[in-house]
Amino acid sequence: MARHSKLQLQVLSLYRSFLRAAEDKPGFLPRIRAEFRKHAQIPRADVMHIEYLLRRGQRQLEQLRDVHTKQMGVFIKTKREE
Secondary structure (H helix, E strand, C coil): CCCCHHHHHHHHHHHHHHHHHCCCCCCHHHHHHHHHHHHCCCCCCCHHHHHHHHHHHEEEEEEECCCCCCCCCCCCCCCCCC
């Protein structure tokens, strides 16, 4: 089995942390899985984008861990914004 880079290990660790934090919050798991799958297509060489997403994910994880978090908001582009 191939060894993972340090960046890949950080992404996997973040994913596991999200899954653990969402266990007791209904409806979060499918959204988390979909978000990680969506970004799985990013090329490994795009380190800056991956690091940006890691930092963003860590901030979102802290919000998810907050006991007062009950639901997840989503921003959606409308046709006018595109």
